[in-house]
Amino acid sequence: MSSSNYEQKAQETFTAATSSGWVTFAGFLFFVVGIFHVIDGISALSRAHVFYISGSPNGLFWNIRFWGVVLLIVGGLGIWAGYAVLNRQEIGRTMGIILAGGGIIVQLMFLSAEPTWALIMVAMWIIVLYALIVHGDEFSASG
Numbered sequence: 001m002s003s004s005n006y007e008q009k010a011q012e013t014f015t016a017a018t019s020s021g022w023v024t025f026a027g028f029l030f031f032v033v034g035i036f037h038v039i040d041g042i043s044a045l046s047r048a049h050v051f052y053i054s055g056s057p058n059g060l061f062w063n064i065r066f067w068g069v070v071l072l073i074v075g076g077l078g079i080w081a082g083y084a085v086l087n088r089q090e091i092g093r094t095m096g097i098i099l100a101g102g103g104i105i106v107q108l109m110f111l112s113a114e115p116t117w118a119l120i121m122v123a124m125w126i127i128v129l130y131a132l133i134v135h136g137d138e139f140s141a142s143g
Contacts (some may be wrong), residue, residue: 023138026131027086030096033103033124034078037071044068044113067110074103085132093132093139100129 045068081099084092103125107118 022131022135023085023088026096026128026135027082027092029124029128029131030078030082030085033121033128034075034080034082036121037075037078037103039075040110040114040117041068041071041073041075044071064113067106067113070106071110074099074106078103088139090139093136096132097129100125100132 044064077095077099081092081096085096086092104122107121107125111118
């Protein structure tokens with residue numbers, strides 16, 4: 001092997017070791033957040049009476065059952081986006097950024113039902129946004 005081959009292998013190893021962490025973390029966090037949203041959606045649909053706010057079955061705009069369906073949809077899309085992000089697909093990054101922004105809005109709308117949990121979920125979405133926006137060059141580099 002020539003020295004340029006060694007240098008190329010060293011550069012590839014360095015790139016793989018230093019750049020894949022945030023995006024991989026975002027992919028796995030998408031799975032976690034997606035599963036949490038599915039669980040929240042199922043609990044909102046099956047036990048909507050638990051989420052009553054001040055005696056009213058309504059969330060911020062619509063009733064809790066509506067938000068249960070929304071959380072199920074966001075959760076399912078989050079799981080799909082996690083798979084796409086882990087495979088370094090550009091559509092996963094694009095949908096991930098849109099979904100994370102939408103997920104923050106959904107959690108802020110659901111804030112009156114579960115304030116602490118909603119803020120934890122918002123923090124997770126912000127971490128995902130950071131990883132996909134700041135380290136987005138990993139998608140084009142991986143081909």
